[in-house]
Amino acid sequence: MSIGIFLCMLDTTVMNVALPTIQTSLNVKLNNLSWALNIYTILFATLTIPLGKIAERLGINKTYISGLIIFIVGSTFSALTKTLPNLILGRALQSIGAAIVFPLSMSIGIASTDLATRKKVIAILGIIQGLAAALGPVIGGVLTQFLSWRWIFIINIPLSIISFSICLSTLELHETPKKEPIDFWGSLLSMISLFSLTLSLVQGRTWGWVSVRIISLLTFFAITLVLFIIHENKTKYPMIPLELFKNREFTGSAITIVLSNLFLVAVTVVLPTYFVKIQNKTELEAALLITPITGMIFIFSPLAAILIDKLGSRAVIATGFLLMTISFILFATINMNNLALVIITCLILGIGYGIIAGPITVLAASDFKGSLLNASQSVAGVLRQIGISLAIAIYVTGLYGNLVTAKHNSVKYIKSEVATLNIPQLKKQAVIDKSIYSLSHSANGSSEKHFTSNERELLIHKNYENALLSQPTSLPKRAKVKIYSQVQAKVDKRLNNLNKQINLTITKIKSFATNEYGKAFTKLYKYSIIFVALSILTSLLFPRKKNKTSY
Incomplete structure (x- = not known):
C-alpha cells in the first residue's frame, strides 16, 4: 500500500x-x-472520493x-x-489510476491492521504522502539530469509491478462488496x-483571474x-458524511492539511524553478538544493507522531x-546566492512541515472508525491535492x-544605462538587444570585445582618410605609413575605452537584473509571511490535550 501512495503523490510534483x-x-x-501537469492534479482531486465509493460497491x-493496471498503462x-496530446492522455490515465489507488491504499492499509497498530x-501512510510530494522535484531533477525526462514515468512501472505482485499474493479477491447504493447525485x-x-486554480494564470472563464x-x-452540501445532508448514503466536519479534531486537521501542503509546495515547486531559470543551475543542482526539506520531513515526521501524545496536538x-513561518521570513530576506543560508532555511521548513505531517493524518482519523474512518482518509487526500493546487x-x-x-524593470534600466554610452546609435541598439536577449535566455553575459575586426578596420580606414585630407597630396609613403600607425593606435585606444565603458555598463546591468529577478522570488515569501503566521492559529481548533486515539 505504501508503494501505491508514494507513486500517486510523487507524480503530483x-x-x-x-x-x-x-x-x-x-x-x-x-x-x-x-x-x-495540470490534468493529473485536476482528475486526481476530482475522482478520488467518487471512485473510492464505487470501489466499495465493486470490491476494494x-x-x-485495476487501478494499479491503469496507472501502469x-x-x-x-x-x-x-x-x-499522447502525453496528456497518458497523464490522464495515470490520474485515474491514482484516484483509485490512493484512497483504497488507505482503506486496505487500515483494514489490514488490528486496533493496536492502526495508529502507527x-x-x-500520512508521512509517505508528504514525503513523496516533497521528493517529486528532487527525483524529477536527478532522473532528468542523468537519464532522461522519460524516466520520471518509467520509474513508476517496476514499482507498480512490484506492488501489483504483492497484492495478487496477499489480497483476498473474492470479497463481499457493500450493498449500499451509490450516491449518484x-x-x-x-x-x-x-x-x-x-481547473480554475491551475488555469488562473493562463486565462486571467478576472476572465469570464x-x-x-x-x-x-x-x-x-x-x-x-444540501444533498449530502438529506441523502441516506452520502458520498461524504458531513458529520466528519462536526468533529473539531477533523476540522482542524482538514484546514491544517490544506495550509501545510500549500506552504510546502510553495517552496518545493518554485525554488527549483528559481534555481534553474534565474541562477542557471542544472536540474540536478536545483533538485539537490531542496533535499534538506525532504530529509527533515523523513526524520521529524515519525518523531512528531510520537511526541503528540505527550505534548498535545495544539x-x-x-x-x-x-x-514554517520562520523559513518564509528567511526566504524573504536572505541573499539567495548564499547557498548555506538557503540550505539552512530549507532545513527549517522541512522540520516545520515534518512536525505537522507526522501526526496530522492520525489526528484526522482519531475519533472515527468503520466507514467514517475510511471517509476521513479519502477527504484528507483530496484536501492535500487542493493544497497542492492552491500552491x-x-x-x-x-x-x-x-x-x-x-x-x-531590467529592460527599462538597460535602455537608460546604454543611452549614456558615447557610442554609435547602431552599436547602442546592439548592446541593448544583446542584454535583453540574455534576460530571456539566461545567458552569462557578453564578451569583453564589442567591436568586430571589420568594424575596427572600417573605423581606421575612415579616420586615416580624414587625416590625409589635411596633408599635401604629394605626401611621401613613409609619412603615410606613420600617419596610418598613429590613426590605428588612436582607434585601438578609443575602442579599448569604449569596450571598458560597455563592459562596465553590462556589469551594472547584470547586477541590477540579478537583484530584480531575486526580488521576483523573495517577494512571494515576503507577502506570504502574515498568512503562514496566521496558520499557527489553526492549532486552537484542536483540544488542549491529545485525546486517546480510538477506532
Missing part, C-alpha cells in the same frame, strides 16, 4: 523541474505543456488492482510518447465542484458546492507552523507575474 527539458524534446509551448481489493504511455499505520456534484475549483468556473464551484501543530496557482502565478515585472 515530479514533472515540475523537468518541464523545460520536456518542452524542448516535444517542441511545444510551455502553456500547452502545462496541461500534462479488485478495484485497487498511463505511465508507459507517458514514457513512450512523442507528442503532447495511519501515521506511516452526490458523486456528480462533488466531481463538478472539485473539477471547477481545480475563471469567474464562471468559481461561480459554478460555489453553486455546486452548496447543492452538494503544541505540535503550532510549533510546526511557527517553524501551484498562487505561487507559480505569482512567480511568473513577478518575473514579467523584473524583466520590464
Whole structure:
C-alpha cells in the first residue's frame, strides 16, 4: 500500500523541474505543456472520493488492482510518447489510476491492521504522502539530469509491478462488496465542484483571474458546492458524511492539511524553478538544493507522531507552523546566492512541515472508525491535492507575474544605462538587444570585445582618410605609413575605452537584473509571511490535550 501512495503523490510534483527539458524534446509551448501537469492534479482531486465509493460497491481489493493496471498503462504511455496530446492522455490515465489507488491504499492499509497498530499505520501512510510530494522535484531533477525526462514515468512501472505482485499474493479477491447504493447525485456534484475549483486554480494564470472563464468556473464551484452540501445532508448514503466536519479534531486537521501542503509546495515547486531559470543551475543542482526539506520531513515526521501524545496536538501543530513561518521570513530576506543560508532555511521548513505531517493524518482519523474512518482518509487526500493546487496557482502565478515585472524593470534600466554610452546609435541598439536577449535566455553575459575586426578596420580606414585630407597630396609613403600607425593606435585606444565603458555598463546591468529577478522570488515569501503566521492559529481548533486515539 505504501508503494501505491508514494507513486500517486510523487507524480503530483515530479514533472515540475523537468518541464523545460520536456518542452524542448516535444517542441511545444510551455502553456500547452502545462496541461500534462495540470490534468493529473485536476482528475486526481476530482475522482478520488467518487471512485473510492464505487470501489466499495465493486470490491476494494479488485478495484485497487485495476487501478494499479491503469496507472501502469498511463505511465508507459507517458514514457513512450512523442507528442503532447499522447502525453496528456497518458497523464490522464495515470490520474485515474491514482484516484483509485490512493484512497483504497488507505482503506486496505487500515483494514489490514488490528486496533493496536492502526495508529502507527495511519501515521506511516500520512508521512509517505508528504514525503513523496516533497521528493517529486528532487527525483524529477536527478532522473532528468542523468537519464532522461522519460524516466520520471518509467520509474513508476517496476514499482507498480512490484506492488501489483504483492497484492495478487496477499489480497483476498473474492470479497463481499457493500450493498449500499451509490450516491449518484452526490458523486456528480462533488466531481463538478472539485473539477471547477481545480481547473480554475491551475488555469488562473493562463486565462486571467478576472476572465469570464475563471469567474464562471468559481461561480459554478460555489453553486455546486452548496447543492452538494444540501444533498449530502438529506441523502441516506452520502458520498461524504458531513458529520466528519462536526468533529473539531477533523476540522482542524482538514484546514491544517490544506495550509501545510500549500506552504510546502510553495517552496518545493518554485525554488527549483528559481534555481534553474534565474541562477542557471542544472536540474540536478536545483533538485539537490531542496533535499534538506525532504530529509527533515523523513526524520521529524515519525518523531512528531510520537511526541503528540505527550505534548498535545495544539503544541505540535503550532510549533510546526511557527517553524514554517520562520523559513518564509528567511526566504524573504536572505541573499539567495548564499547557498548555506538557503540550505539552512530549507532545513527549517522541512522540520516545520515534518512536525505537522507526522501526526496530522492520525489526528484526522482519531475519533472515527468503520466507514467514517475510511471517509476521513479519502477527504484528507483530496484536501492535500487542493493544497497542492492552491500552491501551484498562487505561487507559480505569482512567480511568473513577478518575473514579467523584473524583466520590464531590467529592460527599462538597460535602455537608460546604454543611452549614456558615447557610442554609435547602431552599436547602442546592439548592446541593448544583446542584454535583453540574455534576460530571456539566461545567458552569462557578453564578451569583453564589442567591436568586430571589420568594424575596427572600417573605423581606421575612415579616420586615416580624414587625416590625409589635411596633408599635401604629394605626401611621401613613409609619412603615410606613420600617419596610418598613429590613426590605428588612436582607434585601438578609443575602442579599448569604449569596450571598458560597455563592459562596465553590462556589469551594472547584470547586477541590477540579478537583484530584480531575486526580488521576483523573495517577494512571494515576503507577502506570504502574515498568512503562514496566521496558520499557527489553526492549532486552537484542536483540544488542549491529545485525546486517546480510538477506532
